[in-house]
Amino acid sequence: MAEEIKLKVSIDGIPIEVASGTTILNAARQIGGDIVPPAMCYYSKLEGTGGKCRTCLVKVSKGSDKDPRPMPKLVASCRTTVMDGMEVENITSPDVVDARKAIVEMLLINHPLDCPICDQAGECKLQDLGFEHGSAQTRYEFDRRTFERIDIGEKIQLHMNRCILCYRCVFVADQITDKRVHGIIGRGDHAEISTYIQNVVDNDFSGNVIDVCPVGALTDRTFRFKNRVWFTKPVDAHRDCPTCSGKVTLWYKGADVIRVTARKDEFGEVEEFICNTCRYDKKETRDWKLEEPTPISDQSVIASNHYTRFNPPAVIENDPVLQEQNLEQLARTEKLK
Amino acid sequence: MARKLLLTHIDVPGIQTFEVYRQQGGYRAVEKVLKTMSPDDVVEEVKKSGLRGRGGAGFPTGMKWSFLAKPEGVPRYLVCNGDESEPGTFKDRFLMTHIPHALLEGMIVSSYALGAHTSYIYVRGEMMPQIRILERAIQEAKAAGFLGNNILGSGYDLEIYVQPGAGAYICGEETALLESLEGKRGNPRIKPPFPAIAGLYGCPTVVNNVESIAATVPIINDGGEEYAKIGIERSTGTKLISASGNLVKPGVYEIDLGLSVEEFIYSDEYCGGIANGKRLKAVVPGGSSVPILPTNLILKTANGNSRLMTYESLADGGFQTGSSMGSGGFIAFDEDQCIVRNTWNFSRFYHHESCGQCSPCREGTGWMEKVLHKIETGHGDLSDIELLWDIQRRIEGNTICPLGDAAAWPVAAAIRHFRDEFEWHINHPEDALTRNYGLAHYADPLAPIVS
Numbered sequence: 145m146a147e148e149i150k151l152k153v154s155i156d157g158i159p160i161e162v163a164s165g166t167t168i169l170n171a172a173r174q175i176g177g178d179i180v181p182p183a184m185c186y187y188s189k190l191e192g193t194g195g196k197c198r199t200c201l202v203k204v205s206k207g208s209d210k211d212p213r214p215m216p217k218l219v220a221s222c223r224t225t226v227m228d229g230m231e232v233e234n235i236t237s238p239d240v241v242d243a244r245k246a247i248v249e250m251l252l253i254n255h256p257l258d259c260p261i262c263d264q265a266g267e268c269k270l271q272d273l274g275f276e277h278g279s280a281q282t283r284y285e286f287d288r289r290t291f292e293r294i295d296i297g298e299k300i301q302l303h304m305n306r307c308i309l310c311y312r313c314v315f316v317a318d319q320i321t322d323k324r325v326h327g328i329i330g331r332g333d334h335a336e337i338s339t340y341i342q343n344v345v346d347n348d349f350s351g352n353v354i355d356v357c358p359v360g361a362l363t364d365r366t367f368r369f370k371n372r373v374w375f376t377k378p379v380d381a382h383r384d385c386p387t388c389s390g391k392v393t394l395w396y397k398g399a400d401v402i403r404v405t406a407r408k409d410e411f412g413e414v415e416e417f418i419c420n421t422c423r424y425d426k427k428e429t430r431d432w433k434l435e436e437p438t439p440i441s442d443q444s445v446i447a448s449n450h451y452t453r454f455n456p457p458a459v460i461e462n463d464p465v466l467q468e469q470n471l472e473q474l475a476r477t478e479k480l481k
Numbered sequence: 482m483a484r485k486l487l488l489t490h491i492d493v494p495g496i497q498t499f500e501v502y503r504q505q506g507g508y509r510a511v512e513k514v515l516k517t518m519s520p521d522d523v524v525e526e527v528k529k530s531g532l533r534g535r536g537g538a539g540f541p542t543g544m545k546w547s548f549l550a551k552p553e554g555v556p557r558y559l560v561c562n563g564d565e566s567e568p569g570t571f572k573d574r575f576l577m578t579h580i581p582h583a584l585l586e587g588m589i590v591s592s593y594a595l596g597a598h599t600s601y602i603y604v605r606g607e608m609m610p611q612i613r614i615l616e617r618a619i620q621e622a623k624a625a626g627f628l629g630n631n632i633l634g635s636g637y638d639l640e641i642y643v644q645p646g647a648g649a650y651i652c653g654e655e656t657a658l659l660e661s662l663e664g665k666r667g668n669p670r671i672k673p674p675f676p677a678i679a680g681l682y683g684c685p686t687v688v689n690n691v692e693s694i695a696a697t698v699p700i701i702n703d704g705g706e707e708y709a710k711i712g713i714e715r716s717t718g719t720k721l722i723s724a725s726g727n728l729v730k731p732g733v734y735e736i737d738l739g740l741s742v743e744e745f746i747y748s749d750e751y752c753g754g755i756a757n758g759k760r761l762k763a764v765v766p767g768g769s770s771v772p773i774l775p776t777n778l779i780l781k782t783a784n785g786n787s788r789l790m791t792y793e794s795l796a797d798g799g800f801q802t803g804s805s806m807g808s809g810g811f812i813a814f815d816e817d818q819c820i821v822r823n824t825w826n827f828s829r830f831y832h833h834e835s836c837g838q839c840s841p842c843r844e845g846t847g848w849m850e851k852v853l854h855k856i857e858t859g860h861g862d863l864s865d866i867e868l869l870w871d872i873q874r875r876i877e878g879n880t881i882c883p884l885g886d887a888a889a890w891p892v893a894a895a896i897r898h899f900r901d902e903f904e905w906h907i908n909h910p911e912d913a914l915t916r917n918y919g920l921a922h923y924a925d926p927l928a929p930i931v932s
């Protein structure tokens with residue numbers, strides 16, 4: 145096999161070699177850390193996604209070794225492939241930071257900001273984005289667009305108010321189910337996700353639209369208002385499923401499985417899509433073979449309930465005076481309920 | 482009297498029929514290219530003519546054609562963009578209504594040059610009469626042997642189809658047009674790949690404006706070099722301008738590029754001055770998306786030169802003190818027009834027409850419209866002007882297609898040149914509801930620039 149051609153690219157000054165055809169976003173993900181642009185609409189498992197939300201805009205300060213001219217405008221990193229010798233600025237460019245701030249502001253002007261009653265809160269990409277790049281005050285003073293919420297199918301509820309029109313659910317329905325019956329209707333800021341004349345979304349894999357939704361627009365009706373995600377404990381599990389891989393994350397509250405989702409990686413993308421039977425109907429521990437607690441980033445609000453035990457040095461354990469002085473730290477060894 | 486190339490026989494009765502068009506020398510260009518020229522000769526001739534795209538961006542047509550990929554065994558397509566919906570522009574509709582065969586003749590010539598055997602004319606859905614006219618014209622041309630198999634015995638086959646759009650401005654953007662033509666939702670594609678590589682049905686495609694395609698006919702008849710003699714600098718040939726607003730004689734005019742703006746507005750041959758003896762306040766020279774300019778800047782450039790109707794001269798000074806040729810939708814405003822109201826109206830249009838695919842345009846256009854409406858109805862605040870400036874700045878350049886830019890530019894230009902009027906609206910809300918700001922100083926000659 146011929147040796148694969150590797151392209152040299154630097155993102156915020158960090159060099160990396162990637163395969164030809166890699167997008168800037170994926171190159172950044174290979175580096176990891178703070179320099180990964182946020183992505184609300186791009187989904188690596190779905191073909192054709194990306195380019196819409198514009199949160200991943202970056203500045204290409206040098207096009208390539210052959211043509212070192214910078215690109216005239218900020219480019220969507222999820223849809224721009226790297227060239228040999230390309231230099232990309234993400235968080236080191238004030239233009240990019242400013243543009244990203246602008247996008248977040250625009251995404252939020254028609255968003256209801258009903259996080260306190262939203263099931264997605266705690267694992268919402270828009271929440272993270274707003275926290276990282278948004279401002280505390282909005283400059284928007286008009287009525288927000290509103291829609292009635294509708295049930296698209298038996299198990300899925302659509303809150304169009306929260307939708308950011310990333311099109312991911314449309315791509316999921318197009319690419320992993322046989323027949324798509326929902327799509328975007330209307331245009332501009334009055335565009336909405338809807339189904340074809342009261343058709344219900346009913347397909348073995350339709351539940352995956354819930355997992356790909358970056359916000360709380362598509363929610364699981366079997367989990368609605370059951371609990372906040374940060375009070376639940378995710379555990380990886382699997383079962384022999386005839387239709388899908390059967391690899392899932394179970395979300396426990398006490399001894400009860402209150403939600404089943406596909407396993408997600410650090411960028412919030414599912415590893416393998418799961419079927420509706422696994423998602424909705426298998427909510428008993430005995431249905432599953434448990435593996436291990438799902439690794440959760442300590443930055444995530446979900447991790448807030450899972451402090452690692454305070455591990456006092458041996459000298460403290462034996463010395464009552466030191467124990468007295470370290471009361472506060474020792475209190476952390478007890479888990480929050 | 483200026484030379485007419487596209488509208489030469491516009492006054493001949495029955496010119497929309499094949500017989501009359503043919504009697505007036507129509508379809509000579511088709512005979513010439515099929516019998517005496519190779520496709521590359523045609524492309525070369527169009528390159529020599531210096532013809533620039535008449536749809537708005539002004540990209541050289543010959544160069545666009547030469548970018549077309551030509552892989553073996555893959556069909557190539559020519560698509561004519563007749564989705565003319567820019568406020569202020571109505572030249573293509575005029576051409577399609579009155580001389581449909583000029584467009585068809587151009588389509589045959591261009592398709593031959595590009596090696597396309599199937600070509601489409603995508604016409605805006607609201608233009609149903611024009612669609613019928615074009616379909617009848619295609620039937621006539623087919624009956625006369627200018628379309629179909631083995632045209633004029635040359636062995637060249639061509640079919641032309643007319644496709645009605647469904648009334649969306651965004652489908653005038655070339656990739657959205659192709660999506661719509663394929664029967665999908667008219668969302669612009671993310672480029673690259675460009676249509677010249679992967680366009681309609683993934684095949685190499687050229688999308689040209691109606692007027693650009695029609696202009697290939699005189700180029701072939703008279704030769705590219707002859708065509709390039711008209712006009713000045715890199716703006717060659719003639720251009721259709723659709724003049725509207727407070728003019729004595731609004732309408733579609735064919736001008737030689739290089740005519741001065743002042744002559745176009747005031748001479749009797751063209752618009753005949755401002756209606757009702759009023760004074761000119763502002764002009765949008767190229768359709769609603771290009772920057773609006775006050776009288777003193779539209780008649781003279783910032784350097785004090787006379788401003789001409791050319792791609793270069795209208796853009797002189799960049800967006801600071803210039804504008805753009807755009808699609809030739811020339812809108813004149815007299816002293817009684819309110820710029821704030823007009824800007825709001827334009828914003829309303831872009832808000833309505835944004836496809837909603839990418840966030841800045843979807844959310845930002847609506848926001849701008851609401852802020853402008855607030856100022857126009859007397860509820861504005863001085864900070865709203867800064868807010869508007871900030872919103873437009875953050876839309877421009879951050880979107881997938883140029884609709885975001887087109888929505889941002891008119892707002893930016895209105896604030897840049899007419900800030901006094903915005904401030905007057907905010908500071909005198911009651912006056913603003915009952916009367917207009919008037920001409921103010923917008924026609925005063927500019928002080929010469931001291932470098």
